[in-house]
Amino acid sequence: TTKTKNILLTGTAGFIGSNFVPYFLNKYPEYNLINLDLLTYAGTLDNLKECENNPRYKFIKGDICNRELVEFIFTEYDINGVIHFAAESHVDNSIKNPGVFVQTNVTGTFTLIDVAYKYWMTGPNQYHSKFKTQNSTLPRFHHISTDEVYGTLSLDPTDLFTETTPYAPNSPYSASKASSDMIIRAYNETYGMNTVITNCSNNYGPKQHDEKLIPTIIRNALKGNPIPIYGDGKNIRDWLYVLDHCKGIDVVYHTGKTGETYNIGGRNERTNLQIVNTICEILDKKYPIKNNSKFKTQNSTLSSYKSLITFVEDRAGHDRRYAIDATKLENELGWKADENFDSGILLTIEWYLEKYN
Ligand code: NAD
Secondary structure: OOOOEEEEEEOOOOHHHHHHHHHHHHHOOOEEEEEEEOOOOOOOHHHHHHHOOOOOEEEEEOOOOOHHHHHHHHHHHOOOOEEEOOOOOOHHHHHHOOHHHHHHHHHHHHHHHHHHHHHHHHOOOOHHHHHHHOOOOOOEEEEEEEHHHHOOOOOOOOOOEOOOOOOOOOOHHHHHHHHHHHHHHHHHHHHOOEEEEEEEOEEEOOOOOOOOHHHHHHHHHHHOOOEEEEOOOOOEEEEEEHHHHHHHHHHHHHHOOOOOEEEEOOOOEEEHHHHHHHHHHHHHHHOOHHHOOOOOOOOOOOOOHHHHEEEEOOOOOOOOEOOEOOHHHHHHHOOOOOOOHHHHHHHHHHHHHHHHO
16 A cells, blocks of 8 residues: 555664564554664564564664665665664763774764665655655654763753754764764755654663663662662763653654654653662562562661662763753644653563563
8 A cells, every 4th residue: 555664673673672663563554664683782682572473574684884785675675764773872882982883873874864865865766756746755764863962961950952952972972873963964954855853861661771770770689789870879861761752753753844853851850869769769669678589688687779879980971961851842743751750660660570580
């Protein structure tokens, strides 16, 4: 049917993409989803098990920097939409090994959009003229990005990242994401491609890699290990439940204005100390230390997981505060987060209790 869409999704074996795919497959029965992921240390097909038998789901293992492969996929599946999640995503790794961040996040994004441009706008497919004469829209390229491109904020609560905040990335990770955003922008401005960018705040929820803050807290607490917190624990992040991010991407992909950027955030600012304290309090109720057989100090007098909190040397260049103003997305496209932090963190803890226990 004319409604059938073949959408290329990248990086979907990772945290956000693997939450997005089952949501999107269920919601849009007319879409075929072609998933390209290199399965780096950050991606695993376990995250996509629930989709494996769906005939509208196809997985391809490969690198977004591999131009021949990306060209093959566009032709083979007649791709007419892209949602691009794939990235190196961990700030600490970017400090140790920035090169792969530039390669995947910058060169990879360039490769994808340049192949899309050639295929949709200049290739034998004549998408450009076809869509023009049908008074339709061009296929859309949606680039997933982060609020970290805006740098760091003061502690003044009225100071928020908006879509017009100047870019000021501070880590190799955020610099590589900022660069990729600029490439997307240029393909809209220069070649008239139908692009949208979303810049989202910190996500939490099921399927996040062990290395990230919230899984690290839960895993160490359950094992009775020290729970490492950077610096003084007062760095502030704006936390959004991963499914709310997925719903925001859905809304922007379908109704966002071409060439625009939308910030996605849940108005949920928390210091890292608040996060760790909340998680420990919930664990104390749901899974008290005295019932935890893996707990090394079970004969000790510890009554709360909070006793495990240990401050460690701060991350270099650690941004103090991020906070998103999502007014544009809320007012123009009608998106709103469904979970608040209390409900989202409960769902998250329940999922990790299953995983780590
Ligand atoms: P993730 O690290 O969990 O997953 C990344 C996925 O990309 C993995 O499956 C990995 O195998 C794949 N990948 C890496 N290099 C690749 C390559 N060269 N070719 C193909 N696939 C490759 O990341 P995530 O947390 O799910 O983030 C997804 C996107 O969302 C990223 O672009 C990230 O910048 C952005 N983002 C993340 C957050 C967050 O809080 N996690 C917030 C805002 C934006």
